[in-house]
Structure formats: structure tokens, C-alpha cells
Amino acid sequence: MASSDAAPTGEATGEATGVATGALRATGAAPGPLLVELVALAHRRLSSGLAAALAEEDCTVDQWRVLRALADGEGRLMGELAQTLLIPQASLSRLVDQLADHGWVYRRQDDQDRRRISAHLSRQGRTRLRRLDALAAAHDAAVRRAGGLADPAQALALERLAGL
Structure with a gap:
């Protein structure tokens, strides 16, 4: 050749x-x-790195995302949570089941409409989330340094892209 x-x-x-x-x-x-190819590849690599970090605490990325979505203490309706996290309702239900089995979240039925179920972060879940967030923050900082993304303007551009 x-x-x-x-x-x-x-x-x-x-x-x-x-x-x-x-x-x-x-x-x-x-x-x-194409940008979509680069973003997809970056997503896969970033997610696998985060998954490895969270695995130290026996947690998946999606479980961590659910815990974070519930961190404000307000609770979220299951349908709203599925829509916010872009997770199919059935998959979210399984995730919340797993988290509830560990005692990290609990469900509550609406008093007026028993069909409406909300998920809430438990005290134990809040403690767990602090440890998981520390691992995720360390991973995030390493990725930002490696990718030259320390500039806040670059982070804003990524946030805009995520919002499309």
C-alpha cells in the first residue's frame, strides 16, 4: 500500500x-x-466515566439522576419526573422501586386523586446523594480540566445545547 x-x-x-x-x-x-455525532460520543464517554465513579457506591447514573431530581424536598409526580429526566415511565417506575427498596426514596399518594403518585427523597437518600454528588463533582471537575471547559462561557454553551 x-x-x-x-x-x-x-x-x-x-x-x-x-x-x-x-x-x-x-x-x-x-x-x-456532525455535531450530533460528537455530542453522542462525548455523552457515551462521559456517562461511562460517571457510571464507573458511581459504581463505587453501588449506584447507576439513572438512579443518581432520580435522587438529584428529588433533592429539593418538594417531591415529584412520577409522570413529571419521567418527562423531566427523559426516562420512559415504566423504566422510571423500576428505578424508583429499586431506590425505595434501599430506603432512599418513598412514594406518596395524592390525597385528592389516589392515581397520582409522587416520589420523595428520604433522609437516608439525602445522605446517600451527598456522597454520590461528591463523586460526580470530582468526575465533572476532571472532565472539565481534561476538556478545557473551565471557562463559564463554555459551560453556558453546553447548557444551551442541552436545552435544545
Whole structure:
């Protein structure tokens, strides 16, 4: 194989993102990555790193997200919680079941409409959430440093993107 036909290496392969860039894009052989591809890849890598950190406390990312959503002490209707977290209702019910089995959340029926169920963070859940948040914050700080995202303006751009 001629050197011009060889697979690109190093920077040109997009090692940091796993997406072909550089020399391939310049020759027209492959288009540059779409933003959605980069975001999806970043999401997978960030989530797997966070999952590993939370696993130290025997917790999943989705369980942690539910606990965080309940942290204000107000409780959330199950349907509202599913919509907010973008988790299907059936999956959320299983997550809340698991969290309730551990004593970290509890459910409460609405006094006027018994079909309306809200989830609430227990005292034990609040203690657990503090430990989980500390792990997540350490992971977040490491990611921000590694990704050069310490600038608050960059964080705002990511928040806007997440809100689309």
C-alpha cells in the first residue's frame, strides 16, 4: 500500500474523538463529524466515566439522576419526573422501586386523586446523594480540566445545547 493510501494515524485519525478527520476530510474521502455525532460520543464517554465513579457506591447514573431530581424536598409526580429526566415511565417506575427498596426514596399518594403518585427523597437518600454528588463533582471537575471547559462561557454553551 502506498503511503498516501495508508490509514491516517495520530491526530489525523481523530484519536481524541474516534471520528475520522484531518487528512481524510481534506481529500474529500470522508465528511467531517456532525455535531450530533460528537455530542453522542462525548455523552457515551462521559456517562461511562460517571457510571464507573458511581459504581463505587453501588449506584447507576439513572438512579443518581432520580435522587438529584428529588433533592429539593418538594417531591415529584412520577409522570413529571419521567418527562423531566427523559426516562420512559415504566423504566422510571423500576428505578424508583429499586431506590425505595434501599430506603432512599418513598412514594406518596395524592390525597385528592389516589392515581397520582409522587416520589420523595428520604433522609437516608439525602445522605446517600451527598456522597454520590461528591463523586460526580470530582468526575465533572476532571472532565472539565481534561476538556478545557473551565471557562463559564463554555459551560453556558453546553447548557444551551442541552436545552435544545
